[in-house]
Amino acid sequence: MPSPGLAWQTLSDPGALALVDADSGRAAALGRPHPADLPMVQIVDIERLAWGWLVPASRPQSERHLREQVAADPLNTMRGLCWLMAMWVVAVHLRTGRQPTLLIAELHVPGIWRGAQVPTSAAVWEDLAERIRLGVLAALTSDGDADARFEQGLRHPAGIAPVLLDYALRMLAELHRRMLDHGIDPREMAGTLALYTIDPQDRATACFRPLT
Template sequence: MAPAGLAWQTLPEPGALALVDTVSRRAAALARPHPADLPIAEIVAVEHEVLRWLDPATRADAEGALIDRLTGDPMPTLRAVCWLTASWAVVLHLRTGYAPTEVLRQLTFGGVWRGPQAPETEQVWEFLTAQVRAGALAALTDDPSVAHAFHSAAATRVAGYPECLLHHGLVLMSGLWLTLAAHGVEPLDLAATLAVYTHDAFDRPTGSFRPLT
């Protein structure tokens, strides 16, 4: 089933589908990442837990499941969160016309800890937000230098950092979800749809996202 306010269309490429906003009629191609880079199954599993996390009734359980996925190598899970964030930025672009890069650059982490009364804490949140932005921009643009910068920072061995970055990314996604809902669109199961209706294509164009209109 297509997400609310959106429709899927097939493309000649076996690894991609066209996502069309039913109001603006803007369209973008969404493609699987290369399976050796980020398997679609990883994104689908993370997407399932992210959508559960958005529901307060299942939030704690979903975040626990995502934290469990960080064991060993946390990068696939963190990169899947960033891929999903990029995909939601594309959906907001389809509805509003705002450039996806600008949507990502405007991601902010609000709260009572922001302000002169807690400058050190605010610096931490700004740093984490910049990390999530970098990961999402890497997924959006397929820019190797941005991807390398994100990996170098996110792959730190500091204990607890992956869990902190994950939680921060989820909170940023919740804000983006509310913005999408305010515009009448819900990006449900984007990765799951790609997993069902496409297959890995090793000759696909570079990048998972590109405009069609």
């Protein structure tokens, strides 16, 4: 559901809705991905599990289900998480005016590893965080080259996907905290989009498009 100051509006495109920030006057079209690339039903399920992970009481169960999904379908599970973060980034952009690409560049994994006393660990963590940022950027821009590089980053080295899931969830939690700081509640945003839109016919249509 939209936060105070944010509202959904219909568009002529049946595969998208407009998300409008009444306070800033900024608006963006949010659309479903093509089902061959990422089924909307999977995004909604990931949104439900991600929200459960953010709640301490339901975190163990939600994390178990997410790990099962990433074991069964690592590409679409991680694409779905990155797509969800891209949608949240757009909401922050509408509220603050900061460009989505800059917001993505600022995504990081919080922790003591970022200190100067652990440069080797910091380099490893930054490399993994950059893979997630690439996935979020690919979702935001519908850039096929970025998506291909993201897919490569999920496959090499073997077994890296569960590690990247951990990083993605912590980055998502940091983004969620930032949203709350700006008075944005992202609950059920993907679910609302799924409820009031249909799958697009044109695979080339970007999911996130500025309207103002």
